[in-house]
Amino acid sequence: xxxxxxxxxxxxxxxxxxxxxxxxxxxxxxxxxxxxxxxxxxxxxxxxxxxxxxxxxxxxxxxxxxxxxxxxxxxxxxxxxxxxxxxxxxxxxxxxxxxxxxxxxxxxxxxxxxxxxxxxxxxxxxxxxxxxxxxxxxxxxxxxxxxxxxxxxxxxxxxxxxxxxxxxxxxxxxxxxxxxxxxxxxxxxxxxxxxxxxxxxxxxxxxxxxxxxxxxxxxxxxxxxxxxxxxxxxxxxxxxxxxxxxxxxxxxxxxxxxxxxxxxxxxxxxxxxxxxxxxxxxxxxxxxxxxxxxxxxxxxxxxxxxxxxxxxxxxxxxxxxxxxxxxxxxxxxxxxxxxxxxxxxxxxxxxxxxxxxxxxxxxxxxxxxxxxxxxxxx
Amino acid sequence: xxxxxxxxxxxxxxxxxxxxxxxxxxxxxxxxxxxxxxxxxxxxxxxxxxxxxxxxxxxxxxxxxxxxxxxxxxxxxxxxxxxxxxxxxxxxxxxxxxxxxxxxxxxxxxxxxxxxxxxxxxxxxxxxxxxxxxxxxxxxxxxxxxxxxxxxxxxxxxxxxxxxxxxxxxxxxxxxxxxxxxxxxxxxxxxxxxxxxxxxxxxxxxxxxxxxxxxxxxxxxxxxxxxxxxxxxxxxxxxxxxxxxxxxxxxxxxxxxxxxxxxxxxxxxxxxxxxxxxxxxxxxxxxxxxxxxxxxxxxxxxxxxxxxxxxxxxxxxxxxxxxxxxxxxxxxxxxxxxxxxxxxxxxxxxxxxxxxxxxxxxxxxxxxxxxxxxxxxx
Numbered sequence: 001x002x003x004x005x006x007x008x009x010x011x012x013x014x015x016x017x018x019x020x021x022x023x024x025x026x027x028x029x030x031x032x033x034x035x036x037x038x039x040x041x042x043x044x045x046x047x048x049x050x051x052x053x054x055x056x057x058x059x060x061x062x063x064x065x066x067x068x069x070x071x072x073x074x075x076x077x078x079x080x081x082x083x084x085x086x087x088x089x090x091x092x093x094x095x096x097x098x099x100x101x102x103x104x105x106x107x108x109x110x111x112x113x114x115x116x117x118x119x120x121x122x123x124x125x126x127x128x129x130x131x132x133x134x135x136x137x138x139x140x141x142x143x144x145x146x147x148x149x150x151x152x153x154x155x156x157x158x159x160x161x162x163x164x165x166x167x168x169x170x171x172x173x174x175x176x177x178x179x180x181x182x183x184x185x186x187x188x189x190x191x192x193x194x195x196x197x198x199x200x201x202x203x204x205x206x207x208x209x210x211x212x213x214x215x216x217x218x219x220x221x222x223x224x225x226x227x228x229x230x231x232x233x234x235x236x237x238x239x240x241x242x243x244x245x246x247x248x249x250x251x252x253x254x255x256x257x258x259x260x261x262x263x264x265x266x267x268x269x270x271x272x273x274x275x276x277x278x279x280x281x282x283x284x285x286x287x288x289x290x291x292x293x294x295x296x297x298x299x300x301x302x303x304x305x306x307x308x309x310x311x312x313x314x315x316x317x318x319x320x321x322x323x324x325x326x327x328x329x330x331x332x333x334x335x336x337x338x339x340x341x342x343x344x345x346x347x348x349x350x351x352x353x354x355x356x357x358x359x360x361x362x363x364x365x366x367x368x369x370x371x372x373x374x375x376x377x378x
Numbered sequence: 379x380x381x382x383x384x385x386x387x388x389x390x391x392x393x394x395x396x397x398x399x400x401x402x403x404x405x406x407x408x409x410x411x412x413x414x415x416x417x418x419x420x421x422x423x424x425x426x427x428x429x430x431x432x433x434x435x436x437x438x439x440x441x442x443x444x445x446x447x448x449x450x451x452x453x454x455x456x457x458x459x460x461x462x463x464x465x466x467x468x469x470x471x472x473x474x475x476x477x478x479x480x481x482x483x484x485x486x487x488x489x490x491x492x493x494x495x496x497x498x499x500x501x502x503x504x505x506x507x508x509x510x511x512x513x514x515x516x517x518x519x520x521x522x523x524x525x526x527x528x529x530x531x532x533x534x535x536x537x538x539x540x541x542x543x544x545x546x547x548x549x550x551x552x553x554x555x556x557x558x559x560x561x562x563x564x565x566x567x568x569x570x571x572x573x574x575x576x577x578x579x580x581x582x583x584x585x586x587x588x589x590x591x592x593x594x595x596x597x598x599x600x601x602x603x604x605x606x607x608x609x610x611x612x613x614x615x616x617x618x619x620x621x622x623x624x625x626x627x628x629x630x631x632x633x634x635x636x637x638x639x640x641x642x643x644x645x646x647x648x649x650x651x652x653x654x655x656x657x658x659x660x661x662x663x664x665x666x667x668x669x670x671x672x673x674x675x676x677x678x679x680x681x682x683x684x685x686x687x688x689x690x691x692x693x694x695x696x697x698x699x700x701x702x703x704x705x706x707x708x709x710x711x712x713x714x715x716x717x718x719x720x721x722x723x724x725x726x727x728x729x730x731x732x733x734x735x736x737x738x739x740x741x742x743x744x745x746x747x748x749x750x751x752x753x754x755x756x
Binding site for chain 1: 400424429430432433436437438439440441442443445446450451452453454455456457458459460466469470473474476477478479501502504505506507508509512611612613614615616617618621629630633743744747748
């Protein structure tokens with residue numbers, strides 16, 4: 001038995017003020033169901049990933065809201081793991097199929113963020129951090145700025161290395177019609193953008209976004225040109241940065257990645273294409289190292305030398321990443337699986353990676369307290 | 379391979395103003411781990427059930443908060459399904475063991491409600507309802523009052539039948555030293571208590587509570603006097619009452635129960651003891667019918683005639699139920715599993731049901747959009 005991605009559905013990511021949570025959920029779910037060629041009644045379980053609905057609108061119980069929309073009565077679960085909600089929900093959906101109790105499951109991530117003020121959303125997002133970080137007045141740009149400064153000091157990573165992540169991901173976003181930002185930018189544009197938390201400036205940061213993404217996972221004997229999930233791993237670390245041995249790595253990513261490579265029986269070198277969690281530019285640099293794509297401390301140079309740009313040896317974040325495609329929190333981890341699915345099926349259009357056979361999706365919650373890593377193969 | 383409950387831990391339920399979310403989580407988890415005789419490092423996954431932390435305090439990412447406390451790095455999941463969060467988390471934990479990817483899992487439910495005003499918590503709880511119900515200004519007592527009125531009209535259920543549920547559950551609570559309310563009450567006390575949503579008065583309603591409950595589930599060959607989970611089922615229905623065919627039954631309960639009885643290969647008559655979701659007295663009456671313990675429409679009489687009191691043919695809510703033991707939302711479904719575990723192991727002390735071999739736990743989210751049913755056997 002194999003677990004395959006047999007259907008995908010995604011909305012445009014961006015400021016979608018004319019669409020409700022339910023509109024977005026329905027749009028993504030309907031498309032995934034249609035593409036999978038199953039009927040809603042054949043869905044055995046729904047996993048709904050969301051972080052902020054309770055905090056911002058007071059609406060909970062979202063899993064049942066989705067089964068309500070689809071007029072089905074199967075089990076429904078609402079899964080939250082901060083910005084890793086989508087990846088973690090995918091992991092649980094995968095386990096539910098392995099359990100033998102479900103054949104077809106819908107995994108859907110939805111987030112509505114832009115109906116609220118930046119202050120409201122920024123405060124909501126701090127729900128991913130530790131209580132002492134919240135009480136100290138830290139923000140997520142601040143937390144990642146601490147990591148960036150430490151990385152720059154220890155490994156000679158430069159401000160331009162950080163900026164290059166944003167330039168590359170905006171370039172990829174320009175090739176993705178669902179991306180929130182489809183404009184290319186220059187390194188100067190990043191360097192000259194307003195400071196957010198030094199060294200991070202505006203263009204080092206992923207935006208606030210609305211959007212939904214859905215996949216149908218299915219237990220199959222024959223994958224029929226659908227990518228198979230060959231590894232699904234989640235790991236955790238302390239929620240607060242202060243308690244970690246090192247802040248120039250994300251231990252949860254390293255544990256999840258090692259576990260995932262072992263499950264799939266492959267090495268980092270085998271990965272042809274990956275979506276990684278670039279909530280801030282420094283996060284993508286650290287991810288390159290933690291995922292084993294380059295030696296420790298070399299993430300900045302690895303990206304700056306073009307290896308991870310379309311056409312390079314290991315294209316990263318062809319969707320545009322969180323940075324340019326947008327970051328509707330609960331949807332992000334599922335969007336990553338969809339991008340890898342499209343790449344492996346040769347359906348990534350202008351951003352297609354040639355002969356991609358093995359892809360990886362890497363989703364982070366908070367400043368790295370949760371990491372989810374999936375490997376897909378075709 | 380069997381899935382057994384090898385450890386349990388529960389805090390007192392009540393107004394615990396001197397204990398934080400983390401204090402409660404640590405207390406329940408530590409006890410469950412100690413009782414299970416495993417080390418924290420042997421835990422393969424953590425499932426954390428909570429509904430209101432994001433809404434009330436802005437704190438999310440609770441699964442990783444728990445692994446942080448325990449200083450472990452395993453996968454951690456935060457599960458929300460309104461008041462069914464605990465039952466639903468138990469279901470997912472069970473599936474994760476069946477998947478073969480986990481041997482020992484910690485399921486923990488925690489809720490802090492009494493640090494907030496009743497208005498804040500009541501508003502938070504409406505996150506379990508549908509958007510139109512929220513906009514119409516309905517409250518949960520109001521929703522269950524609609525069901526109560528319909529049931530009274532259709533089946534001649536009386537105001538005294540409702541009150542008898544509260545009297546019985548307070549009696550059971552008086553035998554449980556962890557219960558929020560350990561005082562016995564009379565039927566007059568219920569009838570004379572202030573109206574909340576007619577016909578429901580104050581003593582028809584479960585309280586707001588703080589508390590935590592934790593269990594360790596484990597894949598075992600030999601259960602060694604630990605109860606085995608022989609069925610775990612979740613079902614859903616429309617979130618809003620208005621869209622249901624009937625409001626004198628909870629369809630999700632019926633579907634989950636039928637599925638559970640089938641999994642365990644038993645009938646309702648085989649159940650010796652059950653914990654059911656009595657958020658309001660009418661809910662326990664409807665549960666008796668939906669779970670097949672008595673014919674449709676006879677739930678009120680079934681309770682009023684003493685069948686479900688300790689010493690009766692099928693004792694229900696020996697813990698005191700949500701009504702008297704308290705209802706710290708995320709913890710409730712797990713407390714139910716703990717009560718059944720204690721009953722089956724013969725460790726329920728003053729409230730022990732003689733020769734209990736098969737028990738059932740029934741947990742509802744919202745006004746019945748989610749239902750989780752577990753069957754345990756020894």
